[in-house]
Amino acid sequence: MKSLGSIRRDFAPWNDPNAKPYIQFDKVTKKFGDFTAVNNLSLTIFEREFFALLGASGCGKSTLLRMLAGFEDPTAGRILLDGQDLRGIPPYRRPVNMMFQSYALFPHMTVENNIAFGLKQDGMPKPEIAARVGEMLKLVKLEQFAKRKPHQLSGGQRQRVALARSVAKRPKVLLLDEPLGALDKKLREETQFELMDLQQSLGLTFVVVTHDQEEAMTMADRIAIIDKGEVMQVATPAEVYEAPGSRFVAGFVGNVNMFEGKIAHGEAGAASIDAGNGITIRTENAGDAATGAAVAFAIRPEKIRISSTRPAGAVNAIEGEVYDIAYLGDMTVYHVRLDDGHVVRASTMNAARITEDPLSWNDRAWVSFRPDAGVVLTR
Amino acid sequence: MSNAAVTAATSSRATAAGKSALARLGEAFVSRLVILIPYLWLVFFFLIPFVIVFKISLSQTAIAIPPYTPVLGFGDGLAGFFAQLNELSIDNYTWLTQDALYVNAYVTSVIVAAISTVLTLLVGYPIAYGMARAPAMLRPTLLMLVILPFWTSFLIRVYAWIGILKPEGLLNQLLLATGIISQPLVILNTYTAIFIGIVYSYLPFMVLPLYSALEKMDYSLIEAAKDLGCPPTSAFWKITFPLSLPGVIAGCLLVFIPAVGEFVIPDLLGGSQTLMIGKTLWNEFFANRDWPVSSAVAVILLLLLIVPIMLFQRAQARAQEQDK
Numbered sequence A: 001m002k003s004l005g006s007i008r009r010d011f012a013p014w015n016d017p018n019a020k021p022y023i024q025f026d027k028v029t030k031k032f033g034d035f036t037a038v039n040n041l042s043l044t045i046f047e048r049e050f051f052a053l054l055g056a057s058g059c060g061k062s063t064l065l066r067m068l069a070g071f072e073d074p075t076a077g078r079i080l081l082d083g084q085d086l087r088g089i090p091p092y093r094r095p096v097n098m099m100f101q102s103y104a105l106f107p108h109m110t111v112e113n114n115i116a117f118g119l120k121q122d123g124m125p126k127p128e129i130a131a132r133v134g135e136m137l138k139l140v141k142l143e144q145f146a147k148r149k150p151h152q153l154s155g156g157q158r159q160r161v162a163l164a165r166s167v168a169k170r171p172k173v174l175l176l177d178e179p180l181g182a183l184d185k186k187l188r189e190e191t192q193f194e195l196m197d198l199q200q201s202l203g204l205t206f207v208v209v210t211h212d213q214e215e216a217m218t219m220a221d222r223i224a225i226i227d228k229g230e231v232m233q234v235a236t237p238a239e240v241y242e243a244p245g246s247r248f249v250a251g252f253v254g255n256v257n258m259f260e261g262k263i264a265h266g267e268a269g270a271a272s273i274d275a276g277n278g279i280t281i282r283t284e285n286a287g288d289a290a291t292g293a294a295v296a297f298a299i300r301p302e303k304i305r306i307s308s309t310r311p312a313g314a315v316n317a318i319e320g321e322v323y324d325i326a327y328l329g330d331m332t333v334y335h336v337r338l339d340d341g342h343v344v345r346a347s348t349m350n351a352a353r354i355t356e357d358p359l360s361w362n363d364r365a366w367v368s369f370r371p372d373a374g375v376v377l378t379r
Numbered sequence B: 001m002s003n004a005a006v007t008a009a010t011s012s013r014a015t016a017a018g019k020s021a022l023a024r025l026g027e028a029f030v031s032r033l034v035i036l037i038p039y040l041w042l043v044f045f046f047l048i049p050f051v052i053v054f055k056i057s058l059s060q061t062a063i064a065i066p067p068y069t070p071v072l073g074f075g076d077g078l079a080g081f082f083a084q085l086n087e088l089s090i091d092n093y094t095w096l097t098q099d100a101l102y103v104n105a106y107v108t109s110v111i112v113a114a115i116s117t118v119l120t121l122l123v124g125y126p127i128a129y130g131m132a133r134a135p136a137m138l139r140p141t142l143l144m145l146v147i148l149p150f151w152t153s154f155l156i157r158v159y160a161w162i163g164i165l166k167p168e169g170l171l172n173q174l175l176l177a178t179g180i181i182s183q184p185l186v187i188l189n190t191y192t193a194i195f196i197g198i199v200y201s202y203l204p205f206m207v208l209p210l211y212s213a214l215e216k217m218d219y220s221l222i223e224a225a226k227d228l229g230c231p232p233t234s235a236f237w238k239i240t241f242p243l244s245l246p247g248v249i250a251g252c253l254l255v256f257i258p259a260v261g262e263f264v265i266p267d268l269l270g271g272s273q274t275l276m277i278g279k280t281l282w283n284e285f286f287a288n289r290d291w292p293v294s295s296a297v298a299v300i301l302l303l304l305l306i307v308p309i310m311l312f313q314r315a316q317a318r319a320q321e322q323d324k
Helices: A061-069 A111-121 A126-139 A155-167 A185-202 A213-219 A237-242 A247-252 B003-057 B077-087 B091-098 B100-133 B139-151 B154-165 B170-177 B191-215 B220-227 B232-260 B264-269 B277-287 B291-323
Strands: A021-032 A035-046 A050-054 A076-081 A096-099 A173-177 A205-210 A222-227 A230-235 A257-267 A270-274 A280-283 A294-299 A305-307 A316-327 A331-338 A343-349 A364-369 A375-377
Touching (some): A035 A230, A111 A126, A155 A173, A222 A237, A222 A247, A247 A375, A316 A343, B003 B291, B091 B291, B100 B191, B100 B277, B100 B291
Parallel strands (some): A050 A222, A096 A173, A173 A205
Antiparallel strands (some): A021 A035, A222 A230, A257 A270, A257 A294, A316 A331, A316 A364, A331 A343
16 A cells, blocks of 8 residues: 555544534634734644644744634634634633643642642532542653642653643643743653653644644644745645645755756656756656646655766766765765756665765765656645 | 973963962952941941930930930949949830820821731732733833832922812812812821822832732733633732732832831821821920930830831742742
8 A cells, every 4th residue: 555655544534524623713814913923714623633733933823822722812714613613702711721832830839739720710629639630640740749839840840740731621622832842852852752642542632833843743643834824735744745735835844955947748747847957857746737837846855866876777867966965873964066056955864884885075976866756846 | 182281281270279379368358348348337327326226215314415314424434334324224115105195106007007008009009010011112111100209309299298188179179170079078187198198109119019020920821820711800819919929028018117107298198186106206306305215116116117027028038039
């Protein structure tokens, strides 16, 4: 069975036309004075989905989250949760909880009381609160810190308290605003997997806002890429990476080599692209781009092979000169300047410890790729 | 590192150490001196005057200059000095407890100061809250407006209230003209006037610490409370107010402590019908020329205020620790 990317997905309600949407942004616009933070945006999120809003800072992704939590009202459009229009419902009556970027732990309360805060608001009986708090502390492995105040905890521990507090009420939806932003890299990677396990075991719908594409790729079932208050693409991480819908998405997520050119001739998805300066690229992924159309050919660095001689039988092979090499341990990144001045980035997994025929700076080299390795972008 | 370089580094460190032994002595002296200055200040301008006042409070009135006896001195040698010491007595303190006037004045002063403090808090908290939530651009201006009254003499500002509060004053004219009242209100020369005067005069001392406590509070805490199901009013009492407590305590004590001994406001606005210890002290000192009794009044007042002053110090220390 063939699949885009390396994962087979069994959970994919977005492909099911009968699946009921859980959260719906319906033509939502939000303006702050003259500034349009969110522009006529529509988005559908399904129950139990781990959904990521990915974008640069100031793109409107946090505003979306804050509208869902009830801290901001949309200027126009509707937000529906489980079929119910959320307009006019204050944050304290919405069945959603948020984990704040700053964690927003109450500094005058112990860890225990922070977690119990929302439960007390609901008027839950005391023994039940105690049981739930204990359960939450166990979930985030902070049992022995119950009586501490937030300022007596490390950054990672605070993050886990914030998480426990926001899931303690078993909200229908958990909103996470840059949940791992304040953690260092190692802790962040560990926590990503913890969050995924937590979401699985609690069966909640997670909506996470992040500017870190790796974080979004790791955790999310689907990613919405937001730019200037508009959705650029909503797709699974593999689709976003392997089949970006536009030049923006291809450039925003991961590294990419882009060749601007024109479709020289093509039929049934396959085409030749004239990228100028005598470079012709043959691709099988031209889609329905018409002959003569101005397109971009995008190819990821790891899908480009680099070799000192022209590989036999290569459909696409271009000669150039190695002008930069970065050895990263698990892989090596080469920058190859083609003879027309175009710089191509190619990365090679260092699967073996010893390289037979290593390349060096200023070596002549060939970059080659298969006709199905890149995508053709019309937008 | 080459051998020569190592030697050079070692020798330079050696001279540095030699220097620092001397320098350290100098530094230690300077740092002691720096600590000494505030202590010297306190000794000269607080402790010595207090000892003098305390000594006078143990003396007796006399028609003389200075108007009390004994005047301690070594004119008659050491024996004479001790003889004079023996003349000192706590008669004045006994007198204070026997005359209901003084006890009443103390009690009234504490009650008036306490009520004024609560009123100042009630007026000051919303002001400070509004300032702290105002757009960041506006805050310096608002802060300036709070401090602005200090540019005018305190005395003149209290005097101005006479013009507002007197029976034919601005307030009564306004209320009569709008038909809200038919008879002028008697406010001047009552405790109400004192409350108004104290609240007005001490408001900045309440607003500033409250503002600084509220301003540094992270607004996302309120959002988090709301997010967890807490309506705004409840969020205020559960989050905002407890977190502003250091400011509330500091503000209340900054108003309460000087208000207990306040003289100008009760004298100008309170008239002869009101009784406060500051006024009593003034009368003893200037009208009766009874320095020993007025000194005793002052000493008792200080003892009375030591408790709230210590509370204030503790609250400040705790707030500082929390900031760390």
